[in-house]
Each structure stands twice: as structure tokens, then as C-alpha cells.
Amino acid sequence: MTRPRAPAGRTGLLLLPPMLWLGVAYLGALGALFLAAFWSTNEFTGDLVKVFTLDNFRELLQAPVYRTITLRTLGVAVLVTVVDAALALPVAFFMAKVARPGLQRLLVIAVLMPLWASYLVKAYAWRGMLSHSGPLSWLGISPGYGLAGLVLTLAYLWLPYMILPVYAGLQKLPDSLLEASADLGAPALTTFRRVVLPSVFPALVAGSIFTFSLTMGDYIAVKIVGGPTQMLGNVVADNYGVANNLPFAAAYAVVPVLVMLGYLAAVRRTGALENL
Amino acid sequence: MKHSRKLVALAAVAALSLTVAGCGSSDSGDNGKKAASGFTAPDVPMAKKLGTLEGAVSILAWPGYAEDGSNDPKTDWVTPFEKDTGCQATVKYFGTSDEAVNLIKTGDYDVVSASGDATLRLIAGGDVAPVNTDLLTNYADIRSFLKDQPYNSVDGQMYGMPQGWGANLLTYNPDVVKPAPTSWSSVFDASSPYAGKITPYDSPIYIADAALYLMNTKPDLGIKNPYALDKDQLAAAVDLLKTQRGQVSEYWSDYLKQQQAFESGDSVIGTSWQFIVNLIEADKKPIKGFLPDEGSTGWSDTWMISSKSKHPNCAYAWLDYIGGPEGNAASAYYFGEAPASAKACDVIATTDKDTTFCDVFHAGDEAYAKKIWYWTTPVSACLDGRTKVKCTTYADWTQAWTAIKG
Numbered sequence: 001m002t003r004p005r006a007p008a009g010r011t012g013l014l015l016l017p018p019m020l021w022l023g024v025a026y027l028g029a030l031g032a033l034f035l036a037a038f039w040s041t042n043e044f045t046g047d048l049v050k051v052f053t054l055d056n057f058r059e060l061l062q063a064p065v066y067r068t069i070t071l072r073t074l075g076v077a078v079l080v081t082v083v084d085a086a087l088a089l090p091v092a093f094f095m096a097k098v099a100r101p102g103l104q105r106l107l108v109i110a111v112l113m114p115l116w117a118s119y120l121v122k123a124y125a126w127r128g129m130l131s132h133s134g135p136l137s138w139l140g141i142s143p144g145y146g147l148a149g150l151v152l153t154l155a156y157l158w159l160p161y162m163i164l165p166v167y168a169g170l171q172k173l174p175d176s177l178l179e180a181s182a183d184l185g186a187p188a189l190t191t192f193r194r195v196v197l198p199s200v201f202p203a204l205v206a207g208s209i210f211t212f213s214l215t216m217g218d219y220i221a222v223k224i225v226g227g228p229t230q231m232l233g234n235v236v237a238d239n240y241g242v243a244n245n246l247p248f249a250a251a252y253a254v255v256p257v258l259v260m261l262g263y264l265a266a267v268r269r270t271g272a273l274e275n276l
Numbered sequence: 277m278k279h280s281r282k283l284v285a286l287a288a289v290a291a292l293s294l295t296v297a298g299c300g301s302s303d304s305g306d307n308g309k310k311a312a313s314g315f316t317a318p319d320v321p322m323a324k325k326l327g328t329l330e331g332a333v334s335i336l337a338w339p340g341y342a343e344d345g346s347n348d349p350k351t352d353w354v355t356p357f358e359k360d361t362g363c364q365a366t367v368k369y370f371g372t373s374d375e376a377v378n379l380i381k382t383g384d385y386d387v388v389s390a391s392g393d394a395t396l397r398l399i400a401g402g403d404v405a406p407v408n409t410d411l412l413t414n415y416a417d418i419r420s421f422l423k424d425q426p427y428n429s430v431d432g433q434m435y436g437m438p439q440g441w442g443a444n445l446l447t448y449n450p451d452v453v454k455p456a457p458t459s460w461s462s463v464f465d466a467s468s469p470y471a472g473k474i475t476p477y478d479s480p481i482y483i484a485d486a487a488l489y490l491m492n493t494k495p496d497l498g499i500k501n502p503y504a505l506d507k508d509q510l511a512a513a514v515d516l517l518k519t520q521r522g523q524v525s526e527y528w529s530d531y532l533k534q535q536q537a538f539e540s541g542d543s544v545i546g547t548s549w550q551f552i553v554n555l556i557e558a559d560k561k562p563i564k565g566f567l568p569d570e571g572s573t574g575w576s577d578t579w580m581i582s583s584k585s586k587h588p589n590c591a592y593a594w595l596d597y598i599g600g601p602e603g604n605a606a607s608a609y610y611f612g613e614a615p616a617s618a619k620a621c622d623v624i625a626t627t628d629k630d631t632t633f634c635d636v637f638h639a640g641d642e643a644y645a646k647k648i649w650y651w652t653t654p655v656s657a658c659l660d661g662r663t664k665v666k667c668t669t670y671a672d673w674t675q676a677w678t679a680i681k682g
Contacts, residue, residue, distance in 0.1 A: 047401055065679040131540045144472065145526055145542065224533075228524040230681045242374040242479070243674040244381070 030257075037251035041244065048246065056251035066235070070255055073232040076151055077215040081208045083155040084162040088207065092163050093196070096170035097178070111163050119157065123224045126153040130225055145227030153225045154215050161210035169203025170196070205270050212263060216256045232256055317430045318402035320583045326411055326592055332364045333590035336376060336385040338577065339369040339531045340551040340611040341439065341598075348558075353606035357597045363590035371529035372479040373651065374674075380404070383584035386591040389439055391575040392427035393481050393651035393670075399435055404580040406433050411592055414600035417619045421642045427652060428578040436578035437599035442613030442637065443574035443648045444477070444485070445565035447548035449538060459568045460489045463545060464520055471523035475534060475546030478527035480670065480677040481651055484573050485547065486513040486520075488649055492570045501660035502573065503652040510668045510676060517680045527681065531555075538563060550612025574648035575613075614639040 037056055040049045060066050095107045114122065128134050130149040132142055143149045173196065181191040219233030232255065239249035335342050335354075344367060345352030354365050368385070370376045373394035380388050380403050390398055398404045409415040415437065422428075422438040429435060448457055453470060463474050464486065476482055487502035490512055499509050525543045528534035531552050537543040538552075539561045553565040579598055581591045597603040599616060605623035608615035609630070614637040615621065621634035638644035652659060658667040668676075 042401075059675075063675070063679065065682060068682060127536075132542050133540050223530075227526045228521060228681060230678070235678060238678070239674075241378060242372060243671075244374060244378045245671075245674070 033250045033253060036247050037254055039247040041247060056248045059248065060251055060255070066252065069230055069232055069235055072147075072229075073216060073256075074259065076147070076154070076231065077212045079151050080154045080158060080215045081162075081211045083151065084159050084211045085166075085204055085208065087155070087159060088162040088166045089200075089204075092166040092170050095163075095167050096173075097175070108167070111160050111167075114156075115160055120220070122157060123153060123221045126156065126221075127224050145225050147226070147229055150222060150226045150229060153221050154218060155211075157221065158211040158214050161214070162204075162207035165203045165207040165210075166200060169200045169206075173199045202270055205267050209264070209267060213260055216259060317399050317433075320402055320405045322406040322433075323408050323411060323588060323592065327589050329361055329363055329593060330587040330590050331362055332366070333387065333587050333594050334385045335365055335367045335594065336379055336388040337367060337369055338389050338391075338611070339371070340549075341389050341577075341607050342367040342369075343607075343610060351606075351610050353603055357594065357603065360597070361590065361593045363587070363593055365594070371531070373481065374479065375529075377401075377403070380582055383582065386582055386585040386587045387594050388580050388582065389577050390436070390580050391577050391651045393653050395427050395435065395578055395580065396653050396655075397670075398580060399430060402583055404435055405583045405585070405588075407436050407581060407592075407595065409434050409437075412437060412596045412599065414596050414604075414617065414619075417601070417617045418599060419616060419618055419640065419642075421645060422576065422616050425576070427576065427650065436580035437595040438616035439577040439579055439598065439604070440608040440611070440613040440615045441574060441576035441645060441648070441650065442550060442611075443567045443572040444547050445550060445553065445572070446545075446568050447538075447553060447563065447565035448545040449541065449562050450564050451562040452541065452544045456564070457545065457568075459570055460485070460572075461493070463547070464489050464516055466519050468523055470545050473525045473542065473544040474520065474523050475525055475528050475537060475543035475548075476517075476520065477547045478529040480673040481573075482547070483510070483513050483517065483673050483676060483680075484649065484651070484654075486516045488571065488573060490516060500662075501658075502649050503654045504658040504660040504662065504667050505654065506658070506662075506665045506667055510672065514676050514680055518682070521680060521682060535559075551610070554610070554612060571647050571649065574650055576645075576650045609633060613637060614645070 036048075038052050038054070040051065040053050040055060041047065042049055091107075091111075095104055095111075099107060126149070127145075129136050130143060130145060130152070131137070132144060134142070136142055143152065177195055177199075178191060181195045186194070217233055219231060219237045222229055222231045222234055232252065236249045236253050239245045239252065342354055342365070343351040344354035344365065354367065357363070358365055368379070370379060373391050376388055376390060377394050377397050379385060380398060381401070388394075388398070388404070390404075395404075418438050422441070424432055424434060428438065446457060446460060446463070448462075450456065452473075453462070462468065462470070463476065468474065476485070483505075484502040487499055487505055487509065490497055490509075491499040491502060494512070497509055497512055499505065505513060526533075526537065528537070528543075528546075531549075534543065534546075534548065535552055535555050538548075538556055539559060548565055550565060553563050556563040579595050581588065581595065585591050598607060601617055601619035601623045604615045604617040605620035605627065608620060609624050609628055614634070615624070618640065621639055624633050625631045634640065653670050654668060654673060656666050656669050658665065
């Protein structure tokens with residue numbers, strides 16, 4: 001009988017495949033993308049020219065249109081996050097604190113249900129909803145295709161990703177705290193402001209990571225309901241898929257990565273990452 | 277006078293192609309061939325003779341060029357080809373020339389229907405191979421004014437089989453747009469009554485549409501060819517398009533989405549193709565498309581063979597079929613364009629019982645064909661012959677297009 005190998009070695013072996021995947025496939029792909037940002041393409045044939053240049057980043061900083069698009073994308077991401085937070089708080093509060101256990105389970109299923117349908121199906125459903133001859137116009141509201149329709153659609157698409165963490169956060173909040181607050185004479189609003197909100201804040205931030213990052217990267221819903229609107233993702237997709245300019249697409253794709261890194265760094269300070 | 281000069285030029289081109297065909301094999305030692313626009317075509321080998329069919333062919337096409345009955349069981353000219361040749365066809369449609377250029381570079385496709393704004397880029401990139409027209413039995417029937425053109429050949433060496441040509445149409449919903457529009461001004465007017473329901477084509481090449489409009493309305497700009505714009509002319513076209521941007525419902529490149537937007541009334545006027553108009557008519561929705569008197573941009577398409585083709589013999593078979601009487605008739609008739617093959621008109625007259633089709637599309641009318649400004653890749657050497665200024669390139673147009681959409 002041979003002695004079993006040292007546990008450290010075995011753990012290492014066990015961890016090797018996922019580490020390889022993370023290191024090579026996941027970070028490697030990002031690294032390759034970042035590298036491509038310093039190349040250029042032949043203007044006529046579109047072939048890659050693998051010579052170091054900073055032109056892509058210079059173009060990004062100099063042309064005002066990219067600043068506009070970046071700011072618009074950030075704005076949409078913030079708006080979608082705010083709308084989702086505003087919708088998720090009451091829904092999650094009702095689910096966690098008011099509804100009976102049976103209803104609670106039903107509501108969780110109801111929130112998760114839209115996730116069973118394909119993203120494209122839902123986006124196209126909203127194309128129908130927002131159309132000038134669609135159901136929304138029967139109600140007298142017809143935002144049409146554009147920024148408003150886009151925020152509405154994205155807020156719908158990402159809502160479950162906000163409700164679930166907030167719901168989980170509220171479940172951790174003991175009922176006794178709410179009762180104590182009421183016993184001490186605090187009106188509902190004060191209880192919400194001083195007891196519920198501080199304890200659920202990390203969960204809100206956790207949810208916002210989803211809604212914010214998913215919106216930052218979205219380019220398909222924009223094509224379907226955004227009308228003539230361009231978002232950051234569209235410029236990246238168009239540069240890669242239409243203009244065949246991978247280097248510029250890569251350079252612009254660095255922007256959302258930086259934004260998300262900054263956002264995550266800020267979020268880390270709130271301790272919300274432990275809630276993910 | 278002008279006409280005779282053209283004839284002389286044509287004769288010269290024909291003579292040149294004869295000489296090139298004559299020296300054929302001795303030519304392959306050269307380091308490529310020079311084109312009029314100043315680039316050198318890389319030396320990609322040309323097929324000398326055909327071998328056995330490989331049993332498969334991968335087709336990259338404009339929507340409507342390779343119907344296999346999946347859209348409408350009655351429109352199917354891919355299946356007869358498969359039965360005849362045993363080459364199983366897989367078809368992928370693309371929405372813009374840029375997408376086509378990008379897709380053919382993957383090497384996954386054998387043939388591509390390339391418009392004039394893609395062809396030279398493909399040739400220059402070495403992505404397509406020269407085509408040996410001696411191996412295509414139906415090439416003789418192709419109308420002469422489509423052979424050896426600057427957009428499908430280099431120094432008399434053909435790079436494909438012509439498919440057909442047509443114009444981008446001013447398309448509108450006659451129930452909403454009253455009175456009927458007569459000119460492109462209805463999509464470029466700064467105060468259109470149809471603001472918010474205008475749908476332009478989503479590609480940098482659409483800048484040429486604005487340039488063509490300016491060519492007719494603002495002669496002081498001195499635009500002679502919508503694909504040859506210097507910096508100031510491009511800026512003027514961009515300004516016009518930025519004004520239009522405020523009135524756009526959406527830019528389209530996905531024909532299905534445009535069809536749906538016209539049918540639901542979210543778009544009521546814009547640029548479209550006869551093929552899309554046909555689809556909307558088939559759904560019994562109000563639609564009209566026409567070529568305004570001032571002319572239009574348009575396309576002249578050529579089927580090309582990928583230099584990385586894995587099924588070159590089936591690729592040649594497809595070119596011969598789609599440029600032949602039956603294939604060319606079916607595809608051109610369905611798409612709504614002038615067929616390249618002279619014999620296709622007879623097939624359309626007998627099979628489709630449409631004797632006026634080729635007249636409506638001026639299929640044999642060389643003078644009319646010259647009125648359309650075919651999509652061409654803008655390059656820095658001005659296409660209109662100016663030598664004192666540098667023209668803007670397609671890369672400039674691509675960046676301008678992003679700025680226009682804002």
C-alpha cells in the first residue's frame with residue numbers, strides 16, 4: 001500500500017483545471033483583447049496590422065462622439081439601476097416581510113419566471129409593446145423606439161437581478177428590529193429610512209452591480225427598441241462586425257472594463273460584495 | 277461623341293482581357309496585378325480546370341439571392357441546384373457589405389455575392405480568387421456592360437460572375453405619406469412632416485445617398501461623384517445626415533426589422549429594396565417603392581469565390597448556375613433587379629409569365645445602367661478623376677457614420 005500523497009498536492013491538482021480556465025481562457029482572452037487595442041487595420045483591405053500604436057486611444061479621446069456615447073451609456077445604466085431599485089424595494093419588502101410563506105414562494109417563482117424566456121424573445125416582445133400600433137399606445141402612452149423605450153426595456157430585462165439580492169437582504173433583517181422601531185414611536189417612513197434602508201443597502205448595491213454592468217454591455221436591446229440610439233456596445237459591435245476594425249473595438253471595450261473596475265472598487269468599500 | 281469614346285474604351289478593355297487570357301499561365305509568376313484605383317491585387321491562384329464536385333457549398337449572399345424555400349415554399353432555386361450538382365448548399369444572408377467582407381475573411385464560405393463597395397476590398401485583401409470565366413459555360417450570356425468593370429475585375433482579369441444590378445428605392449407607405457413623394461428631399465428635408473418615421477440604411481455607404489442629394493441640390497459644392505468626396509464635401513454630407521438624424525425612427529440593416537417597421541407603421545418613408553417591398557406587398561400592407569427622377573445609389577453585384585474555399589468545384593458550379601438563365605432569372609426576379617444574364621429575361625417571360633419585367637428594370641439598357649451610382653469603395657485617389665485633392669476613404673466614412681448617429 002502506498003501512502004496517500006500530501007493533501008496540498010492533491011488540492012493543487014484538483015484546482016488546476018479551473019485555475020487554467022480562469023487564467024488562460026478567461027483572463028487570457030481579456031489580455032488578447034487589450035493587446036489588440038494597440039494594433040491597427042489596413043484602411044483598404046481591413047487586415048490587421050500588428051504594429052504598436054496609440055492611435056485608437058487618441059481617436060477615442062479626441063472625437064467628441066465617443067465621449068457622448070460613453071456618457072449616454074453611463075446615464076442609461078444609472079437610470080436603469082435607479083428604476084430597478086425603486087421597483088425592487090417595495091416588491092422585495094412585500095415578499096420578505098408581508099407575504100405569507102406560501103405566497104412568498106409563489107412570488108419568488110413569479111419573479112424568476114421571465115428568466116426562463118430567452119432574452120431575445122423578451123426584447124422583441126417590447127418591440128411590439130413600444131410600437132406606435134402596440135398595446136402601450138392603446139393606453140395613450142407611446143414612447144416609440146428610442147432612449148425612453150430602451151430604459152424601460154432594460155429595466156424590465158434586469159429587474160429580477162435586482163429583486164433577488166434585495167429580497168435576500170431583507171430576509172436577513174430580523175422582524176424584531178422593525179417592531180422595536182415601531183415601539184419606539186417611529187413612523188413607517190422613519191423606520192424605512194433609518195432601519196430598513198441601511199441594512200438593505202449592501203444588497204441594493206449588489207443588485208446594482210448586475211443591472212449596471214448588464215446595461216453597460218448591452219447592444220442587442222438597443223438595436224431592437226433603441227431606434228437610432230447608439231450605446232457603447234453598439235460602437236464596439238459595429239467596429240468589429242461591420243467596419244472590421246477589431247483594434248478600435250478593443251480600445252473602446254477597455255472603457256466599460258475601466259468603468260466597472262472603478263465601480264467595483266467603490267462598491268467594495270460598502271461591503272456589498274459579501275452579499276453577492 | 278461621348279458614346280463612341282465609351283465604345284473605344286470597351287474595345288480596349290476587351291482586347292486587354294484577350295491578351296491576358298492569352299498569356300494566362302505565364303502571368304502567374306508576377307507579383308500581382310495593378311488596379312485602376314492604385315492598389316496591387318495579391319497573386320491568388322486561379323483554377324485551371326474543374327475537378328469532381330465536393331458535395332457541399334457554403335453561400336454568403338444578400339437576402340433574397342439564394343432562396344431555398346424556407347421563406348416561401350414557392351420561391352426555391354437552391355434545391356434544383358442541389359439536385360443537379362449534388363452540392364448541398366448552406367446559405368447565410370448578410371445585411372451590409374461590411375458584414376460580408378468580415379464574414380468572408382473567416383474562410384467558412386465558398387462564394388459571396390459582393391457589391392461594388394466590397395469587391396475591391398475583397399480582391400485587395402486576397403480574400404477572393406480570380407475566376408476563370410472559360411470554366412463558366414453561362415458567362416457568354418452575361419451582358420457585356422457588366423463584364424470587366426472596374427468593380428469586378430483587375431486589369432481585365434474577372435473576379436466573378438455578375439448577378440444583376442438595381443437601384444436603392446425611395447420607399448413609403450402610401451396610406452400615410454400624402455401627397456406621394458417625388459424626390460429624395462422627402463427624407464432629407466429638415467422639417468419633414470414624417471419626422472420620427474424616416475428609416476435610412478445603416479451603413480457608412482449611405483453617406484453617398486446624402487452626397488448624391490447634395491450633388492443635385494447644391495451644385496456649388498462641386499460633387500461630381502457621390503463616392504469621391506473631399507473633406508469639405510464629406511462634411512457637408514455629414515451635416516445633412518446629422519439633420520436627418522433627428523427625424524429618424526431607426527436605421528435599418530436587418531431587412532426583417534425594416535419590413536416589420538413598415539408594416540406596423542413605425543417607419544413610413546425611407547430607403548429600401550424592391551425585395552423588401554415585395555415582402556411587404558405579399559403581406560398585403562400598403563407600400564410603394566420607386567426610383568426618383570434625380571437618380572439613386574444602387575448596386576451591381578458579382579458572385580465571387582473565396583480564396584480559402586474548401587469546395588472550389590461546387591463554387592464554380594454555383595456561379596455557373598446563378599449566372600445561368602434559370603438561376604439568374606429566379607434570383608433577379610425575386611430580388612427585383614435587372615438580371616445580368618441576357619437569357620434570364622426570356623426565362624422570366626416564359627416561366628414567370630412576366631414579359632415587362634426586364635423592361636421595367638431596363639435590363640438591357642446600358643445608358644440607364646450608367647445613371648445609377650453603384651456602391652463603390654471610396655478611396656483616397658478621387659474616383660472622379662480629381663488629382664489636386666485627396667478624397668476621404670472608407671475608414672473616414674466609417675468614423676463619420678458613428679459621429680452622425682451620435
